[in-house]
């Protein structure tokens with residue numbers, strides 16, 4: 398979204414976050430046209446796809462879902478930016494609901510027991526005021542009526558800036574920064590782990606490593622976007 402669009406949204410919040418058109422009373426955040434044109438991945442109806450390939454051989458997952466492609470200069474990419482940094486947490490929740498509705502319609506998410514958002518470091522969450530992944534998780538919970546657990550997984554220390562680091566360095570940097578809250582006893586569950594965007598998969602992988610300490614649990618992954 399261009400700066401002018403941000404200003405429009407500030408004063409006229411009832412406009413489409415993608416194209417800036419005024420929304421009708423039955424539309425929320427996105428107009429019907431922009432919902433139709435979401436650059437969907439449709440991974441959930443494909444056998445092999447980039448999200449699954451990112452994790453193959455590294456962790457055992459049931460399924461990996463991503464709603465849309467995160468392409469440069471796309472307004473849908475800007476939408477993630479708004480959700481993440483610009484206070485649009487309710488829009489994140491809405492997008493979670495929208496995606497979950499489509500997945501459920503196609504027979505997915507049936508056996509999920511618990512929804513876990515990728516945590517932010519506490520100081521970062523305080524600064525931002527919210528964890529965008531938690532709001533996406535809430536949107537999914539609205540559809541599948543399962544609990545969001547935001548306490549089980551926590552981030553141990555702040556990541557150093559990941560700019561100028563190699564992929565392996567980034568992976569090392571993210572690794573072991575997530576820990577399980579041992580006071581929560583979770584066994585025999587199918588966990589749905591939520592993040593806003595998947596790029597290298599390092600963050601989700603690090604979370605999955607931490608979650609692998611849970612007894613007899615299965616894991617699926619869900620992100621709103623995936624980089625191409």
Ligand SMILES: [Zn+2]
Pocket residue numbers: 413414415416417418427428429430431432
């Ligand atoms: Zn629109």
